[in-house]
Ligand SMILES: NC(=O)C1=CN([C@@H]2O[C@H](COP(=O)(O)OP(=O)(O)OC[C@H]3O[C@@H](n4cnc5c(N)ncnc54)[C@H](O)[C@@H]3O)[C@@H](O)[C@H]2O)[C@@H](O)CC1
Ligand SMILES: Nc1ncnc2c1ncn2[C@@H]1O[C@H](COP(=O)(O)OP(=O)(O)O)[C@@H](O)[C@H]1O
């Protein structure tokens with residue numbers, strides 16, 4: 001699913017209005033009817049107090065139109081116009097008149113007013129600012145926002161929490177509504193997914209207001225949200241007459257004394273995701289352990305007992321995953337650098353591999369095209385340098401990806417796979433996955449997908465999705481705290497099955513039809 005900028009959304013509005021031969025207030029009406037239906041289906045007429053805070057632009061207009069629907073259905077409402085500017089939008093005014101025709105007079109709030117009292121069991125509709133926010137709210141509006149935030153009432157934001165910009169950070173957290181739920185029109189907004197701005201949103205949901213599908217489809221965007229519909233077409237089914245050679249030979253290079261487990265996790269994940277053959281290149285000390293823990297793997301060792309000190313092998317791997325648990329001893333740095341200089345096999349670089357590259361950036365030009373780099377936030381900072389904020393981080397990652405033709409997997413909640421001009425934002429995963437070794441598992445999974453013939457970009461996007469889905473499945477059996485990396489690996493198979501599971505309703509329908 002595409003993620004649009006505010007300019008693209010305004011363009012889609014204009015195009016839709018023209019093509020469907022409608023007036024702009026029809027879109028506002030669709031928006032408000034959708035929100036009303038969402039609320040009504042949950043509230044079922046309950047007489048809970050609903051406070052609607054409406055700005056004077058189109059976001060406010062949505063709120064005012066919603067107030068009309070709520071009133072017509074007998075809900076108990078209080079409507080407040082947050083009068084932050086004289087420049088009221090046409091459709092806001094139109095809907096304000098419609099409200100007045102029904103003898104409903106909103107209360108106009110300004111810097112002089114006392115704010116309404118808000119009960120903890122009330123519902124607040126936040127329609128103060130939408131995607132049009134272009135400067136910080138005035139102090140009194142910020143005070144109102146804090147008043148709303150401190151109410152403990154349930155806050156439902158229209159389109160985007162008020163005070164949250166589409167493409168920059170708010171100057172202060174006091175300026176932003178903390179939404180329990182956001183009903184966003186047509187497509188999610190980038191700010192929902194970034195660590196610095198996603199914190200203002202508990203949950204979000206999309207409402208379809210009928211913007212022109214073809215226009216949206218054809219519009220190129222800088223970000224995409226990756227869910228099941230996006231990854232399903234990437235899946236490469238296994239063929240009946242295939243043999244293990246069809247699924248490639250992965251080489252995992254890493255480990256050091258006390259960190260052989262990283263290679264074990266990556267190797268196991270590589271096989272569980274369907275890789276054909278696996279060889280692990282590790283220091284001597286891990287030989288018996290790895291052969292015992294992972295009998296499916298072939299193991300070759302360096303001469304050094306404790307460290308990777310030489311990367312040479314006689315096999316012909318399809319793909320190499322390197323860096324997990326390798327450490328930063330100078331012998332390993334030397335061996336890794338020499339390896340990068342001569343290697344031309346597709347590569348996934350993780351952990352200490354990334355740290356070595358950050359310290360020796362000249363190695364970057366030796367990476368094969370579309371090498372997958374899997375940094376966590378600290379490793380990313382070492383690679384890109386400091387960034388100003390999350391938006392800047394993404395721009396820097398895109399420039400880096402273009403400069404070196406590499407794929408960057410920015411790990412975290414909503415991992416983002418960046419390749420050149422596009423960031424692919426993952427939808428699966430949970431905080432239980434913030435656990436030792438979970439990144440090793442991911443690197444192994446991506447390696448195992450490339451080994452089977454997935455293009456590196458698809459392997460990164462699909463691998464991240466399946467990794468998160470495995471995590472979600474672990475949570476449903478164990479809760480967040482008990483997620484471990486071994487369990488993640490153990491759920492990769494179930495994640496594949498979940499991918500193809502049809503909703504129960506659909507299955508029942510078929511049974512009835514038979
Ligand atoms: N295609 C869509 O998604 C549709 C969007 N609609 C709504 O329209 C909203 C966008 O409406 P607008 O463009 O009118 O913008 P907003 O309602 O977000 O803001 C209103 C206006 O206030 C001004 N402003 C911005 N920041 C300010 C500040 N800090 N202090 C004072 N004034 C400020 C701006 O000039 C802005 O146009 C969307 O978020 C959505 O709720 C719907 O009405 C219908 C269709
Ligand atoms: N809060 C979170 N929500 C979702 N996924 C997370 C969260 N925290 C971490 N993860 C995932 O867990 C993995 C952690 O990787 P990393 O930090 O490299 O772990 P390690 O070094 O222990 O292997 C990443 O794939 C990341 O996306």
Ligand SMILES: [K+]
Pocket residue numbers: 059126127128129130157158159160161162
């Ligand atoms: K809003």
